[in-house]
Amino acid sequence: MPRRFLQRYMPKPDTLKRQRSLRFMAPLIADPRLWLLTRRSVANAFSVGIFCALLPIPFQMVVAAIGARLSRCNLALAVGLVWITNPLTMPLIFYANYRLGSLFLDAPVREAPVHLSTRWIAEQMHDILPALFLGSMISAVFFAVLANAGIRLIWRWHVSRHWKRRRQKRRQRRARIEAEFDD
Template identity: 30%
Template sequence: MRRFLKHRLPSPESLRQHRWLRMLGNTLLHPSLWHLNRHSAASAVAIGLFCGLIPGPLQMFGAAIACLIKRANLPLALLVTLYTNPLTIVPLYLLAFGLGAFVTGSDARFVAPPPFSWDSLGEAASNYWDWLLTLGKPLAVGLPLLAGLLALTGYVAVKAAWRMYLVREWHRRATRRKRD
């Protein structure tokens, strides 16, 4: 897994040369943000899964800040935030709404979103904002709860998968040594 990801992630040197990232200096070039091990990978997946439910374009910004604080693998966290996309965001928000309604004991029902019109983009955005506000407490409770559950599950899954991979490699080496 490490070899697979290492060849697909940008190198620190390519980022150092990037014209937009040069202004950040060495902040983004800290070695722990680019080092890939089971701890940084598990933290990055957890951060990406948690920040993936942040609405709008703030997902990657939130993930980047969390990686800087936690010193987790930055490219992996940014990649993982992409699990929310136009096909998955509605089911995830429905799940968050249901989870929030269950936890709060609310009998609120999910209301369908208003129709979208490209002709009046400002009015459509306003209608969507009003619609989100009607979802209220169940969604406000459900989103962080679902994000936390996804992050915890992702963290444990990566740690377990990495551990299973290491144990399998140890057994392969031991078998190879016995043959020699």
């Protein structure tokens, strides 16, 4: 089952509770409902994590933890999926979100200069932010819904495949037993 695969890579709540830097989150970590690996909790965790990852906000992991608590989904997955937007992928993802927002706002796209600087970004922020936030919200909602539906379908496919294999093994066992009795 997908559950076994996920359990192999997920941190244990007891290990996290013992870490000094996470003691302030002990009540959140202690809630056993936030560590369940069911089809619903995993699919919702993907939605929360991807949604938060695509938002251009600071402290995405904190927002994902709050979202996991509110939606009662798997905390570790929701927080871990925020790292989809890491320092390597963030510029590409947020630029794509900006382009999408510009398309919906029918605003001209600002081309980045050859030598990108924080000064240029600060000067252009007033023009960039509306398109960036709109594009981020659109892509965050779209990919969150897509991830939720995709995880539910993959989980269901995996479980049905497992049940079919079990049924085949049972049939083969019965056929062997019947062959032994016929001899």
